[in-house]
Amino acid sequence: MKTRKSIDPFWWSLFGTGGVIAALCLPALLFLNGVAIPLGWIEAPSYEHVLTLVKNSLTRLFLFVVISLSLFHWAHRFRFTLYDGLQLKHLNQLIAVLCYGTAMIGTIASLYTLWGL
Amino acid sequence: MQTTISLEIQRYRPEQESEPVYQSYEVPLRKDWVILDALNYIKDNLDGSLSYRWSCRMGVCGSCGMMANGTPVLTCATFLETYAPGPIRVEPLINFPVIRDLIIDMSEFITKLKQMKPWIVREEEQPLSDGEYLQTPDQLTEYKQYSMCINCMLCYAACPIVGLEPGFLGPAAIALAQRYNFDNRDQGKKQRTEILKEDNGIYECTFVGECSIVCPKSVDPAGAIQRYKVAAAAEWWKSLLLPWGNR
DSSP: OOOOOOHHHHHHHHHHHHHHHHHHHHHHHHIIIIIIITTSSSSSOHHHHHHHHHHHHHHHHHHHHHHHHHHEEEEEEEEHHHIIOOOOGGGHHHHHHEEEEEEHHHHHHHHHHHHOO | OOOEEEEEEEEEOOTTOSOOEEEEEEEEEOTTBHHHHHHHHIIIIIIITTOOOOOOSSSSSSOEEEEEOOOTEEGGGGGGGGGGTOOOOEETTSSSSSEETTTTOHHHHHHHHHTTTOOOOOSSSOOOGGOOOOHHHHHHHHHGGGGGGGOHHHHHHHHHHHOTTTTOOOHHHHHHHHHTTTTTTTOOHHHHHHHHHHHSSSGOOHHHHHHHHOOOOOHHHHHHHHHHHHHHHHHHHHHHHHHSOOO
């Protein structure tokens, strides 16, 4: 039952690491930037302060990894939601291109934005 | 106080009907009776033509798996009282062809299982004079959980991917592959992984997790599959980044 060499492990490893990173980092980031700072629990940092922080290479790398891998996590999950959930088996290729393509565009956009600051 | 409970049983007698039909039976609702007791009561007292598989009555043989109100269960381990006041709808396991009444055709499952080589594979057998293959308690713990599988196929009925992709090797077969992969006496992991990393293998699984929920032996096939995915993905990256390595 030998078949073509599958690329599934590649997509799955992006999905898996994306899931771990999203689960670890997004709740903390959302809590800080979406709840604690707007509600005034933590003093809002100034624009310059945040800009300096984001311009640091390590912060850029961190944000890039979080954004890109979260997108690939979404892409893989959404691909199978459409494929299995909505029974769109015949559109497999199109769905894969759209899902992973969106994640790639998001990855390029985050690269461009983060390093263009 | 309720003294009887109604069972709506799916009947399919190919010589008699082209589509399955439901037939109702009223059985005593006894505290100590499981669904299998009720089926035996029907067979002995009400309708001898009812067909179903069973053997041990104690959750070991894995023969009596059926759908009870839409959930795959071992009927020998599921009390009637849980469903009071009833009725209980009893159907053959889904995702399998039905041969007759509550009996499914498991030949496809057996084929998939065999592909996994669920036995100890050795590159070279050590001579008898060298004695047995030794194993520490820690090495036993590595795979013991996966060795508890009784091939009851409840996980195949619970898995939506098995229903959607009939070629998918499925939870129990993959968990059993892991049972041997994690056994220190075994050397067949490479052969099993060759099959499992390709189409119809581990990456068909989308981690719905129902297989582990219905498993009567707490084998946790979903966990076994995810562990396999991590290992296979690591192998994939290794062969990409270190192509000259051990291929």
